[in-house]
Amino acid sequence: MKKIGFLSFGHWSPSPQSGTRSAGDALLQSIDLAVAAEELGADGAYFRVHHFARQLASPFPLLAAVGARTSRIEIGTAVIDMRYENPLYMAEDAGAADLIAGGRLQPGLSRGSPEQVIDGWRYFGYQPAEGQSDADMGRRHAEVFLDMLKGEGFAQPNPRPMFPNPPGLLRLEPHSPGLRERIWWGSGSNATAVWAAKMGMNLQSSTLKDDETGEPFHVQQARQIRAYRQAWKEAGHNREPRVSVSRSIFALVDDRDRAYFGRGKEEDSIGFIDENTRAIFGRSxxxxxxRLVEELARDEAIAEADTLLLTVPNQLGVDYNAHVIEAILRHVAPGLGWR
Incomplete structure (x- = not known):
């Protein structure tokens, strides 16, 4: 069995060809798609976070709204760029959204990817400490966030508070028990996957990663996952970790599918995500x-993961994206033993 969810980047465009023409469209349609996906039997609704772009940005209002409209589906991000985040305020937001959702939140974090503006995190009031990189800063923010989710008191109470305090040091509220174990880290390299394991976070691996060996994408990603699991074992954590991979997968079952995706990219590609990092991008x-059953059965990384996130073309509208999800659940997943 494998958990299957969707991952939306939440694009919008005023173009007449887009079914998602405004930020309001993107947000409301994201909620509707999560509801539809739950009704279809999907396991997760995940959303990408990008700043300074016509995409989904501040995730917690959306996650809380999805949590209020659904009852079973997991609700997460892939990923929140921690270079931009106040980890204490984020812990409050995440706790509130998780309580609204009844303990279904699955936040995915990362040090971030190249953004729309130069050093965008500076506009949010953050800068790396002397001798550190922006990636170091993102990981440090993540470490503080994880500490806050433990629910331990750390703040000295006012001796004359407005409201009575419980005894001892105070923690952030609202606190949601169990959320700390449902945090994921989006890793682009083997080294950061190992770090995520040591920190006790689940692993998200997307459709691109650092090209570290020159092997096909799915082979490199499978090696990354195995390195993560070994590091998790060596760290001695007392629970089993979870691992997700993202894929663009479209079952061609009607004329719409063939018109949109009949000429899919069937090879990996190589590019650069910054000046110094050569990356490999997985095929669609x-x-x-x-045929999909045969091809996906050969994907080593999907076989290693317990969760598969289907990237969806949200600008094609809720009905079509629900169709994309349903086609995989009904026509592909049973043939692979996922359902």
């Missing part, structure tokens, strides 16, 4: 269901 899958 688009074929009739029987």
């Amino acid at each position: 899958y688009a074929a009739e269901p029987d």
Whole structure:
């Protein structure tokens, strides 16, 4: 069995060809798609976070709204760029959203990716400490966030407070028990996957990673996952970790599918995510269901993961994206033993 969810980047565009023409459209349609996905039997609704772009940005209002409209589906991010975040305020937001959702939140974090503006985190009031990089700063913010989620008191109470305090040092409220174990780290390299394991976070691995060996994408990603699991074992954590991978997968079951995705990219590609980092981008899958079953069965990283996130073309509208999800659940997943 494998958990199957969707991952939306939440794009919008005023173009007449787009079914998502405003920020309001993107947010409201994201909620509607999560509701539809839950009704179809999907396991997760995840959202990408990008600043300074016509995409979903501040995630917690959306996650709370999805939590209020659904009852079973996991609700998460992939990923929140921690270079931009106040980890204490974020812990409050995450605790509130998780309580609204009844303990279904699955926040995915990361040090971030190249953004729309130069050093965008500076506009949010953050800068790395002397001798550190922006990536170091993102990981430090994540460490503080994880500490806050433990629910331990750390702040000295006012001796004359407005409201009575419980005894001892105070923690952030609202606190949601169990949320700390449902935090994920989006890793682009083997080294950061190992770090995530040591920190006790679940692993998210997307459709790109650092090209570290020159092997096919799914082989490198599978190696990353195995390195993560070994580091988790060596760290001695007392629970089993979770691992997700993202894929663009489209089952061609009607004329719309063939028109949109009939010429899918069937090879990995190489590019650079910054001046110094050579990256490998995983192929997309688009074929009739029987062929998809054969091709996906050869994907080593999907086999290693317990969770698969389907990237969806949200600008094609809620109904079509629900169709994309349903086609995988109904026509592909059973043939692979996922359902």
